[in-house]
Structure formats: structure tokens, C-alpha cells
Amino acid sequence: MRIATWNVNSIRSRQDHLLAWLERSRPDVVGLQETKVPDGDFPHDPLAALGYRAAVSGQKTYNGVALLSPHGLEDVRVGFSALLPGDAEAEALGEQRRVISAWVEGVRVVDLYVPNGSALDSDKYAYKLAWLGCLRRYLAVQRDQGEPLCVLGDFNIAPEARDLHDPAGQEGGIMASAAEREALRACLGDDLQDAFRLFEPDAGHWSWWDYRGGGWPRDRGWRIDHVYLCPLLQERAMGCRIDREERGRERPSDHAPVIVELADAPEEAEPEA
């Protein structure tokens, strides 16, 4: 099973890239972020022509998430409120479309677009921390359901110094502050592991390069797009790679796709005769 995440930075601007990438990569499920399109305008038809169905939660201009799969997307849940009914903060945070999940091929896939936060002294940063606090409650409920779990998306957080091209200049700043990292760690607990770090210990691997300041030509990137796996899925993990090639195309997204390969699920044990 091939699972991917990609912040496309507008699905309408990136439609041709996305379609070509789906044909080449043929993921079994992909979580998209920053689709930037209301649900009524989502381009279902060209995706369906490639055999992909979509579950979407979008809005005009900002944010927006979607799950695509050629298999069934079952039990789709939109927003934090789907698992936190009656939670006023979950309801309020749901105005920004950043959370969608579905059951795909025996895996619960949760697709997230974590707020960027802008700057440490910004009210957007406070929003980011509050949002992560709500995510923690959401994932606690999700865990209690006992489903094989994959949490992926654009986290807008570099977990460690090795995920930054310039640790000396970036550690402690936005997307690399202790409070953000601790909030993320609290969401993940001891069980969810970053698939990329199951295979690659070194620095120098990025998933996002700022359009500004020659980020791509100078390879000044950050590793902020992640795929987290529960222990059951970690056992099945065969590899995780960042598809840098996409970032080098004409009119690219500023993010590259991240792709995880899982071995087939073990057969159910035969009942005793």
C-alpha cells in the first residue's frame, strides 16, 4: 500500500501537476493540503478519469484538505468536531478547513493542514498552539477506536534541528520553536512514529522550499511534511521518500510529495479447526 501527502498550494493551479503525478506514482491514498477551493468547485471529474475518488473539505482562498484514492474512501470524517461533538473549541476551529479522515484499505488515514503560525508574536501563532491542543484531544479519541492509524499532512513544524537547512538561524523560531514541537509531541504520544525517520537519520532532506529568497535553487528547505504511523503500520513500513522532482518542475508547489510504502497486511490467522 502506497500512502502519500502533498501540499499542492491550490489544486486549480496544480491540477496538471497532480494528474501527471498520480499517473506516475499511483498512490493508494494521498492527502492533499491547501486545495484553496470550495467543495462545489473541486475538480472531481479529471481525477475520476484517472480512477481517483475524492473526499474533500475546502474553502475559498485559504486552507482546504482532500483525500484521494482509487479504492473506497469509507467513513469520511470532516473537521475536529466529527470526533469531538459538543466541543466548542473544535467547532470554532472548524471554520478553517484543515482536517479530514477516512477509512481506506484497512487504514484510518487522517489528513491535516496544521496552521503556519506566521511569527512567534503573531495571534496566528497562538491559534496554531490552540489548534494543536485540539488535535491532541482529537487523536486521543481516534486512538481509543483502535483502528490502524496513519496521520499525515503539512505540519508546519520541523521536529528537530536535522529537519532545518540552517539550524543556527532557525532553531527556536517559527516552525521550530519548543512550544510547537512539544505540542506536536503531545499529539503523537509514544506510539505514532515519523515514517521518514524509520529509514533516514541524516539532515539534508527537505519537503518544503520557500518560493522567496531562492529557497529551491539554494536548497534551503525544511522538512515539515510528515507521515506518522501507529506501531502496527510501522511493522509494515518498507520505505519513505520525498519526491523532490516535483519541486523542480515549472510552476511547482512549494512543497514536495512524501510517499510511504507499506507491505501488504498479514493474512488473518485461520480459525482453529
Add this chain to the structure above:
DNA sequence: ATGTCGCTAATGTAGCGA
């Protein structure tokens, strides 16, 4: 640490968010 991009309001370009 800013050398860009995508969006929206609108027709020309500013403002916002990343």
C-alpha cells in the same frame, strides 16, 4: 530573513498569507 507565488477584490493592482 526574503531574489515568489496564489488568491481575491476587480480590470489594474494592492493586500494577505505562506
